[in-house]
Amino acid sequence: MNRTLDADAIALAVETLAAAIRERTKGQPIALVGIRSRGDEVAERLCNLLADDDRELELGILDISLYRDDFEHLHENPKLQESDIPFPVDGAHIILVDDVLFTGRTIRAALDALSDYGRPGKVELAVLIDRGHREMPIQPDYVGLKLETNRLDQVHVSLETTDGQDRVEIVERTMP
Amino acid sequence: MPRKDLLDIAGLEREEVDHLLDQAVPFKELFTRSVKKVPALKGKSVLMLFYEPSTRTHSSFEVAAKRLSADVTNFDVPHSSIVKGESVRETVETLQAMRTDYIIVRHGRSGLPGTIAKMTRASVVNAGDGAHAHPTQALLDAFTIKEKFPDPTGKRVLIVGDILHSRVARSTSTILKKLGLEVAYLGPGSLVPKNGPENIRRFTNYDEAMAWSPDIVYLLRVQMERQEVQYFPSLREYHKLYGVTDERLKAISDKGLYLMHPGPVNRGVELCDAVMDYERTLINDQVENGIAVRMAVLYWLKPRALGGES
Numbered sequence: 001m002n003r004t005l006d007a008d009a010i011a012l013a014v015e016t017l018a019a020a021i022r023e024r025t026k027g028q029p030i031a032l033v034g035i036r037s038r039g040d041e042v043a044e045r046l047c048n049l050l051a052d053d054d055r056e057l058e059l060g061i062l063d064i065s066l067y068r069d070d071f072e073h074l075h076e077n078p079k080l081q082e083s084d085i086p087f088p089v090d091g092a093h094i095i096l097v098d099d100v101l102f103t104g105r106t107i108r109a110a111l112d113a114l115s116d117y118g119r120p121g122k123v124e125l126a127v128l129i130d131r132g133h134r135e136m137p138i139q140p141d142y143v144g145l146k147l148e149t150n151r152l153d154q155v156h157v158s159l160e161t162t163d164g165q166d167r168v169e170i171v172e173r174t175m176p
Numbered sequence: 177m178p179r180k181d182l183l184d185i186a187g188l189e190r191e192e193v194d195h196l197l198d199q200a201v202p203f204k205e206l207f208t209r210s211v212k213k214v215p216a217l218k219g220k221s222v223l224m225l226f227y228e229p230s231t232r233t234h235s236s237f238e239v240a241a242k243r244l245s246a247d248v249t250n251f252d253v254p255h256s257s258i259v260k261g262e263s264v265r266e267t268v269e270t271l272q273a274m275r276t277d278y279i280i281v282r283h284g285r286s287g288l289p290g291t292i293a294k295m296t297r298a299s300v301v302n303a304g305d306g307a308h309a310h311p312t313q314a315l316l317d318a319f320t321i322k323e324k325f326p327d328p329t330g331k332r333v334l335i336v337g338d339i340l341h342s343r344v345a346r347s348t349s350t351i352l353k354k355l356g357l358e359v360a361y362l363g364p365g366s367l368v369p370k371n372g373p374e375n376i377r378r379f380t381n382y383d384e385a386m387a388w389s390p391d392i393v394y395l396l397r398v399q400m401e402r403q404e405v406q407y408f409p410s411l412r413e414y415h416k417l418y419g420v421t422d423e424r425l426k427a428i429s430d431k432g433l434y435l436m437h438p439g440p441v442n443r444g445v446e447l448c449d450a451v452m453d454y455e456r457t458l459i460n461d462q463v464e465n466g467i468a469v470r471m472a473v474l475y476w477l478k479p480r481a482l483g484g485e486s
Contacts, residue, residue, distance in 0.1 A: 063202065065216075066214035066215065066216040066244075066475075067214065067216075071216065075177070075478070076177060076478070077178065077216070077475055077476065077478075079195075079199070080199055080202040080475075081202060082202045082205050083202070112215070116209060116211035116214070117209055117210070117211075118210065
């Protein structure tokens, strides 16, 4: 059985994330860094929700294609897009933002990429959806919503700006 | 889909050219970071097989490969067994045994990189073969032009010099035509081929060529070490007839034209000293862009898997 989440559920998850970040980092300067693709869109929405807070808030975008660990297994290397980190990374309190947290490999790559821009004071992780099944010792600090999934299930996230609509589809897969 | 080798521009689809030019943008963006290196080709080996001398292209490929974290080995030609008459096949088999992933080849004989590509699982990049092709030069020229003219369709490029013996003229005009630019040649009659692409205007007179209203003037290097000197009376004469003199630079500056040159420059021959300070001279942009474009090429190509069929 395939499950879906609608735009309201996604909006609620983003608000949950924003509220948690606000509560734990109140008054402190933070920089949200969204991981392409879709992590950037989640980061932008969080930025809008947190914009009126009385603090410094920065927004950046990170493309982690060049830091992946699976080039050997790809027939085609992933298409690169520009990263945009418009603030000094040294000493910054950075919150990495992604749409789905699964194996943790993307976050491993993002931490490597980020360290080539400088030495952040602190790095945290915010994810819209945590679907479990980690392959790396990486855990989120802020979670929009948790999904119970099987290892082989596929979680497809669509977001308004990137894909034209807000929707999450969980496609169930069992062992062949 | 990626290719195994990059041998010439003519063999690339328009979409592939667009893809490589697009991909060079994020690579160039890396140069502004304090750490310019990325791990994409970590553990891969790049071998530089240069049978002809080249400082610029050689170091540009080397920097590109190193910024992708590949290991670079120079197969130093004068000291290697190539001079002892070792055949190309033997050399390539040696490189194969060294498990090289990418081979960057420059050779005086047209078509040799293609021959090597057929013998090896490694990706082969042509870094200039005879008068045939120099595809990464063409890509960096196109990238440099697109930075100034994001939609270059219909822009005019005048290529000046020894067109006949120039792989740069051949490759660069091929890519510019592919991207919808207009190209014309200017040079001594003996050095502008009569049989060439149909839709390329040919000029032998500087003023007539400038009356064609180019947006970019692309000066080819006079190859002192080759025999071209015989094709025109003297270098001083060449400068007077086809070079960018102080007087001509004034006119070029008034019209706001861009100047390009593949380097290294012969001052006082292709151009006067003042050109190097002219704000629309793109020669240094070409050098920087060359690294970004070559990174994009290495990242795009896929060598055949080790143990795969040859």
